[in-house]
Amino acid sequence: MPLGIVFDLDGTLVDTTYIHTLAWWQAFQLAGHVVPMASLHRSVGMGPDQLMPHVLGDGRDERRDEDLVKAHDVLFATWHERVEELPGACHLLSWCHHQGVTLALASSTGGRDLEAMLGVLEHPDLDVVVTSEDVEQSRPSPDLVQLAIERMGLRPKEVLVVGDTVWDVEAARAVGARSVGLECGGTSEAELRAAGATWVFRDPESLCQELVEVAGPGREAWPA
Incomplete structure (x- = not known):
């Protein structure tokens, strides 16, 4: 994990x-x-x-x-009132929190849009939140991810970056972190892998299923 x-x-x-x-x-x-x-x-x-x-x-x-x-x-x-979580998102965040994983949100979205989206996610327990307002350059610059990792107090190799765009994957690679690309934002597996994604999953639900298996008996480390 x-x-x-x-x-x-x-x-x-x-x-x-x-x-x-x-x-x-x-x-x-x-x-x-x-x-x-x-x-x-x-x-x-x-x-x-x-x-x-x-x-x-x-x-x-x-x-x-x-x-x-x-x-x-x-x-x-x-559209605020009509936005839905992506499959398994709330469960993924809750499960990771209860596993003791340090959680950060790094998003270009801020202000009232961010507050509305956190409401959609049932106000998850996040240890760090950084937005484009906190950095000089937003994506595709790696500044957001870099700042999030610094505020988490962890090293890049100890962190997984999860996103749906090539920008997320490239930012992770730039700071030396591994990445998971999710297809649920409309970017294909081929594009995410070409950008350097370490792993690709369909959506938060399928990622959570993998993490649960990783955390199970006999599988103490994230697969190499």
């Missing part, structure tokens, strides 16, 4: 990847930008500081970034 686990939020624990995609698409459309949803889906997980130049390029009018972010946030908030 890992001593600590760093979880992503959107698309990993809560089923929000496509809601964020839609909210960003509408926000860009209102601002006069035509952006394919496929491009936006691949950008979910980035903080706004990274998403804007990634989607619109460096030639955009940066003065409008704040308005776009506000529009996205307003649109996303209309």
Whole structure:
């Protein structure tokens, strides 16, 4: 068993990847930008500081970034009451907590969106929470994961990073941690493995099943 686990939020624990995609698409459309949803889906997980130049390029009018972010946030908030946990997410968090695993959340999501999503997850017992507000650069920079591990008081090799995007996997690799890629956010197993995921599972439920087996008699270590 890992001593600590760093979880992503959107698309990993809560089923929000496509809601964020839609909210960003509408926000860009209102601002006069035509952006394919496929491009936006691949950008979910980035903080706004990274998403804007990634989607619109460096030639955009940066003065409008704040308005776009506000529009996205307003649109996303209309979905708060309808968001569901991904299969097994609450059980996974609860089980890991009762096993004594140090738990961290590292997410680009903050503010009222974060509070709403923690409510969806029944306010789990988290030892560390870091958001894009705590670092200079959000994903795909590894800063979020690095800070989470530092605040956990653990070494990267003692920690497992769990996320649904290539950004999560690449961040884990950059700091020297192992990673689990989850397919439930819409990224394929092939893409997650190509990015360097140590293991890939369908969703939190299937990951929890594996961890329970690992914690069982005769299997004291996470498989090599």
